[in-house]
Amino acid sequence: MDEPPDVATLVAGLQAESESARKYAVFKLKGLLGDPSFADAFIQADGLPSLRRAVLNTSGNTQAYALGSLDALLELDMGWECCDELVLEKALSLAISHPLVNIVRNALTLLVLVVSRPLTTGQQDGEEPMIGFRALKPALDSNPGFLESLVQRLSASDHTLCANALQLVNALMRDAVVYGGEQEWPKFIKRLQDLGVIGGVGMLMRGDAAGDVDSPLSSAIIEFQNLTKMLLRKWRDVMVNMELPEHKRALKTIHLLSNPDPYIPPQAVNGAKVRKHHPEKWRRLGFETESPAWEFDETGYLGMMDLVDYCRRNEDTYQKTLLEQSVLPREQRCPLARASLSVTLILYEHFEIDDSTSPDENQPNTYRNSLYERRIQNVDKLYKPLLLQWGRLHTAALNAFLRLWKDAGAEAEDFYKIEEVVRILVERIVGSAGRKTDVGKVEEKLRVVSLETARRWQMENLNEVYEDAWGLHLTEVRELLHAESLQFMKEQRVRCLLKGSWFPAGGQWRYVRLSHNRRWLHYQNFSKKKHEEVPLAELAEKIDLNAVTSVDSNVSAAEAPVNTNVMRNGNDSTETLKDSTRDSSNNKATTTKITILGTSSKPKDQEERILLELFPQTSPLASEWLDGLLMLLNQQPITKDTTSLIEMMEDWGVRLRMLNLRWEDVDWEALEISVKGDGEGGAAGREVPSREGLDEPYWYALPDEVGV
Known part of the structure; x- marks a missing residue:
């Protein structure tokens, strides 16, 4: 591997008359100037004047390498004395119209570095060398087509060239906003927008090249996006002032x-002042x-x-x-x-x-x-x-x-x-x-x-917002509401059992009903189905629920569709549900079976056996009796009908609490209409008992009608 040339050799090459010697020198120099110690030695050897001449007087790849070498120095915050008006004018003119991409790229990078150069410690804003947009202003004034050319570069096929062009746009925008003055920066931004910078950057954002997370183009796009936000924030911070002609003109x-x-003011009366414009001009x-x-x-x-x-x-x-x-x-x-x-x-x-x-x-x-x-x-x-x-x-x-x-x-x-x-x-x-x-x-x-x-x-x-803000509290509320909803559904299902239902029983009809004290399950077979409730006194057979050990069924969650009419009729039995649900094609007679298992009342016979079998004709009826029996045994409901209703009540309870609705906010008159069923004895037809005169809560059990 060849040893890199020393500083003296490279400086001599830059000063040579031979084009090939100068080309070789700047080619090698570009790679070596990334080392700060070599860059310092190059400056000490008085290499800057020769490099400046190469930038101004060479052409083709030699000029591209010379620009790249100067860029490398400026990256190290060295060699700024080279960046006089002639060099900036040269870089600007090359960036506008030169056909070689490598020259345009390096020229744009040089301009970016000049505009982006920060103030050094102790340096005053007005001291030379000029930096930022002001440093380029003389060259821009003599090249009015530069900004248009710069925006057009955003659609170049060379992605590095696009990145360099956008970096310069960003640098000019930022410098103009910070130092341009309240009257100047809006004009400069509007000029860029009129030239199509928004469309150019938008095209870059949507392009495949922007997907490369390591590319300078991605960084330039994000920087432009941040500058756009900065402009929006700056415009919002400008207070509307009707003393300013521009603001007054915008409102007009x-x-x-x-x-x-056209507004014709009324005639003045007794010298009163007449309004010159419509009294509701702005409203x-x-x-x-x-x-x-x-x-x-x-x-x-x-x-x-x-x-x-x-x-x-x-x-x-x-x-x-x-x-x-x-x-x-x-x-x-x-x-x-x-x-x-x-x-x-x-x-x-x-x-x-x-x-x-x-x-x-x-x-x-x-x-x-x-x-x-x-x-x-x-x-x-x-x-x-x-x-x-x-x-x-x-x-x-x-x-x-x-x-x-x-x-x-x-x-x-x-x-x-x-x-x-x-x-x-x-x-x-x-x-x-x-x-x-x-x-x-x-x-x-x-x-x-x-x-x-x-x-x-x-x-x-709504759920997401409140979960973020009140996650722990909502968890507690949900747990409480779940328990309340479960208890409510248990009461509803048990009330269905208290009212009783008819089940087919091998050519006959079996009526089954829970006792009022919820300790006995009464039933009796009849030759035909009646249309009224059967009193407990007419049901000769009964099962002690304390002897029941389990309830089995072929009812699955998939077989029991959600029936919202159960919810509408509150505590009523299945017989008060809308007839339409019973007559639907999905609720025709099925082979659903509920098996009640338990032990005999005889002390010596404690083997589990079948105590009673029920064959519900509809899925809602199966859900009510299966889950009702399970809940009486302090077990969890299993059908989709019941669990979905519990979840619905829990969900709506959470929503009502999140919305902070009060009891008096509910339209109870409308609610009463919505819960009325088609069957007799619906919830809407029942009078809520008054607690007038009562000051203590109490519980009581009604005796069975047949004396237990």
């Missing part, structure tokens, strides 16, 4: 685009008062920009909406301007603008030090291409706000409810979009999503 644009009717547009400047306090100038942008993008829709609102009572009108400001805040929170890194005004470009070392994990989640489509998202979300307001028949007091629904839409639709999702698809989803779907999403999110 909102008014004029609404196509207001007509959806502001709360006739002095709307303060209403932008939360959103700042960003909210005004969004509203102006909406009015311009959707002039016809804007005017039509205001016309439709004008004929409605005031409380039913959707305040468009207020809704627009709410959507701005929803997007601001969704993209976590305030959580992004703030620029360091003293060291505005320190990110450059780690630009190539950052490893970005899961770029599909880090990239937010929809952030760059802020205006279109704002328009789509505001149109969704207006549509949902109309669909819900909302009134003024419902504003925050609709606002929360729109927040859910943005979280679901915008939040679930991948980096390659086209903004048009997101707009379409926001346009067609229904109020019903949005409400369902809202309820689904």
